[in-house]
Amino acid sequence: DAGVTQSPTHLIKTRGQQVTLRCSPKSGHDTVSWYQQALGQGPQFIFQYYEEEERQRGNFPDRFSGHQFPNYSSELNVNALLLGDSALYLCASSLRRGVNTGELFFGEGSRLTVL
């Protein structure tokens, strides 16, 4: 049973560019959450997708956007990259049960470096 897979694992961009990160959730999971983890910090919640809609959003600007496809996979897009966007981007999948969160399964992450 494949776990959560993310791509690419590493990438380097320059300021002002745009980036797309991809995530395939664990088999059977229908909810995808994205987190940004700066070096030495805890994961910061960006947003969550369920049934192809953004359901929850953290304190991130509109430059961060996403999408969920019918097969539950998801993309995170970041426009107009800033140096401060350099971080590990984690995708976490879960099975939605009611109104509260169950166990999250994390991918290995995509490490973005903005120069």
Added chain:
Amino acid sequence: QQPVQSPQAVILREGEDAVINCSSSKALYSVHWYRQKHGEAPVFLMILLKGGEQKGHDKISASFNEKKQQSSLYLTASQLSYSGTYFCGTERPGANNLFFGTGTRLTVIP
């Protein structure tokens, strides 16, 4: 909404015990605990729901005091494999998302 964890870092010798605390300023529905080893993804340890329950996982257990909006993770007879950064994730009622603390780096030495 980010919970506060303490201590920020702790070093233990094998066999020693440790307690990691997590505190929130908001009313909570649940507290989740995860461990992340260097260069790896966070891995789920346990969920505690409101009701003051205590859970255990091998020699790692946790408690949740919903009235104080606090949770503690207890590691007993620590092993080298316990090394890593521990994060608590807190969830408000009906929120369906987690906010993680800044983490506690635990190092177990022989």
